[in-house]
Amino acid sequence: MNRTLIAILKILAKENKIIGSKEIAKRLKMYGINLSERTVRYHLKILDERGLTKIFGKEGRIITEKGRQELDTAITVEKVGFIINKIETLSYLSDFDINSCKGKIIVNLSYIPKNKLKKALKSMENVFNSSLVMSNRIVFIEKDDEAVLPDEHVCIGTVCSVTLNAILLKHGIPVISKFGGVLEIKDGLPYKFSALIRYDGTSLDPLEIFIRGKMTNVSGAIKNGYGRVLASFREIPAVCLNKVKEIYSTMQEKGFQGILVFGEPNQTLLDIPVGIDRVGIIVVGGLNPIAAVEETGIQTYTSAISTLYDYQAMIDFKELSNELK
Amino acid sequence: MNRTLIAILKILAKENKIIGSKEIAKRLKMYGINLSERTVRYHLKILDERGLTKIFGKEGRIITEKGRQELDTAITVEKVGFIINKIETLSYLSDFDINSCKGKIIVNLSYIPKNKLKKALKSMENVFNSSLVMSNRIVFIEKDDEAVLPDEHVCIGTVCSVTLNAILLKHGIPVISKFGGVLEIKDGLPYKFSALIRYDGTSLDPLEIFIRGKMTNVSGAIKNGYGRVLASFREIPAVCLNKVKEIYSTMQEKGFQGILVFGEPNQTLLDIPVGIDRVGIIVVGGLNPIAAVEETGIQTYTSAISTLYDYQAMIDFKELSNELK
Numbered sequence: 001m002n003r004t005l006i007a008i009l010k011i012l013a014k015e016n017k018i019i020g021s022k023e024i025a026k027r028l029k030m031y032g033i034n035l036s037e038r039t040v041r042y043h044l045k046i047l048d049e050r051g052l053t054k055i056f057g058k059e060g061r062i063i064t065e066k067g068r069q070e071l072d073t074a075i076t077v078e079k080v081g082f083i084i085n086k087i088e089t090l091s092y093l094s095d096f097d098i099n100s101c102k103g104k105i106i107v108n109l110s111y112i113p114k115n116k117l118k119k120a121l122k123s124m125e126n127v128f129n130s131s132l133v134m135s136n137r138i139v140f141i142e143k144d145d146e147a148v149l150p151d152e153h154v155c156i157g158t159v160c161s162v163t164l165n166a167i168l169l170k171h172g173i174p175v176i177s178k179f180g181g182v183l184e185i186k187d188g189l190p191y192k193f194s195a196l197i198r199y200d201g202t203s204l205d206p207l208e209i210f211i212r213g214k215m216t217n218v219s220g221a222i223k224n225g226y227g228r229v230l231a232s233f234r235e236i237p238a239v240c241l242n243k244v245k246e247i248y249s250t251m252q253e254k255g256f257q258g259i260l261v262f263g264e265p266n267q268t269l270l271d272i273p274v275g276i277d278r279v280g281i282i283v284v285g286g287l288n289p290i291a292a293v294e295e296t297g298i299q300t301y302t303s304a305i306s307t308l309y310d311y312q313a314m315i316d317f318k319e320l321s322n323e324l325k
Numbered sequence: 326m327n328r329t330l331i332a333i334l335k336i337l338a339k340e341n342k343i344i345g346s347k348e349i350a351k352r353l354k355m356y357g358i359n360l361s362e363r364t365v366r367y368h369l370k371i372l373d374e375r376g377l378t379k380i381f382g383k384e385g386r387i388i389t390e391k392g393r394q395e396l397d398t399a400i401t402v403e404k405v406g407f408i409i410n411k412i413e414t415l416s417y418l419s420d421f422d423i424n425s426c427k428g429k430i431i432v433n434l435s436y437i438p439k440n441k442l443k444k445a446l447k448s449m450e451n452v453f454n455s456s457l458v459m460s461n462r463i464v465f466i467e468k469d470d471e472a473v474l475p476d477e478h479v480c481i482g483t484v485c486s487v488t489l490n491a492i493l494l495k496h497g498i499p500v501i502s503k504f505g506g507v508l509e510i511k512d513g514l515p516y517k518f519s520a521l522i523r524y525d526g527t528s529l530d531p532l533e534i535f536i537r538g539k540m541t542n543v544s545g546a547i548k549n550g551y552g553r554v555l556a557s558f559r560e561i562p563a564v565c566l567n568k569v570k571e572i573y574s575t576m577q578e579k580g581f582q583g584i585l586v587f588g589e590p591n592q593t594l595l596d597i598p599v600g601i602d603r604v605g606i607i608v609v610g611g612l613n614p615i616a617a618v619e620e621t622g623i624q625t626y627t628s629a630i631s632t633l634y635d636y637q638a639m640i641d642f643k644e645l646s647n648e649l650k
Contacts, residue, residue, distance in 0.1 A: 082521075193528075195528050195529055196407075196527070196528045197522065197526060197527045197528070197529065198523060198525075198526030198527065200523075200526065201522060201523030201525065201526025201527065202521070202522045202523065202526065202527065203518075203520050203521045203522070204520055204522065204534070204538075209529070209534050209538065212537060212538045213529075213534065213537045213538070271398070
């Protein structure tokens with residue numbers, strides 16, 4: 001089953017009542033699927049034929065028991081999907097425009113105990129002043145209407161480095177996210193990767209794993225230039241290198257950063273080989289501030305590469321930090 | 326640089342004095358490299374030409390400064406090597422013969438605080454009585470001549486499930502270790518994988534990651550048939566399926582176990598697709614007893630797929646457990 005069919009089944013299962021194709025087309029947009037009513041009807045016919053949906057009256061559909069079972073299996077498979085799919089889906093769904101700075105970017109969401117917030121902000125301060133974050137903008141959610149926040153926790157969202165992929169993709173440049181890693185910093189410079197996990201080979205986010213495993217030393221890297229930070233290794237086609245540098249300049253003008261090193265075409269970068277006619281780049285992990293919080297012994301719950309969030313609704317880290325001082 | 330050249334440099338760096346090719350050939354055996362003196366001299370010439378070693382007198386060699394630098398870089402690269410290399414190297418190096426039960430098998434080594442040993446043994450007891458381990462034999466090291474043990478710790482080694490690969494390989498059957506995973510158990514049976522990491526895409530052992538991330542519930546799986554255990558997904562060529570079942574019977578007669586499910590040729594197994602003309606098998610993680618220890622709150626240090634150990638020198642878990650009761 002393809003993504004569209006699964007999304008339609010999800011909508012029908014959630015509603016649990018008869019819905020028409022017009023309504024389904026509308027809701028599909030929330031799954032990032034833009035289809036005409038006519039195309040939706042075409043997909044519904046396929047589902048009907050497979051006995052997964054049943055027609056009721058004038059184009060209304062309901063999900064069958066078989067449809068629910070099929071959905072269960074599909075969701076199971078989806079769950080052990082690899083992180084690379086999440087990266088690619090969100091890169092595609094992001095509509096952020098770097099020139100106007102409008103639209104949705106990709107954020108990591110972390111939940112921090114309310115009574116540890118001040119201490120947490122303090123430990124993040126130096127990270128947000130360093131080159132180890134994508135941006136100074138954060139999401140801050142204290143009160144929660146939909147009760148998504150765990151009890152006595154606040155939510156802090158950092159700009160996910162996959163936002164870089166999304167921005168480049170909008171310019172027609174495909175980025176391959178190869179590895180999430182722990183990058184050793186020596187004399188203030190990237191030295192080597194001490195751990196690597198392929199994005200297309202893991203169902204858990206590598207950077208979440210490294211944080212949980214207490215493998216980082218972000219504060220050390222900032223304090224005296226020796227430490228271990230979250231970073232990722234990506235590849236771009238060599239032919240795009242100049243264009244990427246150009247777009248990255250625009251990003252920097254707009255307050256973004258994150259590329260630590262550009263490699264050379266066909267050359268290994270920190271001992272990691274690249275594909276033919278490709279260039280390696282090393283990008284900071286958006287979760288470095290959270291890693292610094294964990295290093296002080298505060299336990300957080302983090303969902304990396306989590307969701308899309310309106311960039312204009314984000315606030316400057318300093319604003320929050322000054323406000324709570 | 327290939328593995329042989331690196332191994333020779335390692336030997337020279339460790340000795341830090343002039344060694345002859347005969348001695349080098351002897352020591353290379355410990356790296357699993359069996360070469361004649363003549364072939365060693367051929368490799369030494371290559372190293373001489375690259376300025377990494379220097380000849381002294383009659384065939385004696387010493388490592389140069391350049392050689393040491395080269396070795397440093399090589400070791401760096403080796404360090405971020407993927408776990409699959411460790412699996413394949415140890416499978417090849419193991420000389421265990423299933424019929425005579427003689428030779429070295431592959432073990433995971435875990436360090437447990439001495440004062441928590443009794444509690445740890447208790448939590449492992451049910452696991453060793455279940456189908457969730459490879460074997461009841463363990464390594465137990467209490468006193469340590471070479472001071473490798475951390476202070477106030479003992480070492481317990483469990484049979485690593487890669488031993489299965491080693492045994493099959495000796496029969497000419499290549500096993501592909503695809504994923505390490507967390508397997509959900511429902512009604513006492515394997516239900517689905519809730520997390521997966523590819524062995525050829527990670528520098529950290531997946532099962533170590535899952536233990537550290539507190540993602541298991543081995544004791545639940547044993548107590549009431551609902552839980553999450555360490556397991557891996559492997560593939561064998563379909564043509565070998567009957568032979569594998571035959572060898573596995575012999576293994577069972579000799580006190581081994583570990584294969585939870587055999588798939589069918591070309592069929593997905595627990596929703597995971599296999600390669601063309603291949604069969605999936607699900608194998609228990611050798612570290613399930615250690616996961617159960619961690620679930621009681623005892624912190625262990627574990628090195629999975631760690632080393633080769635003489636099977637005849639291992640003891641029955643019950644022996645140790647009764648002795649300390």
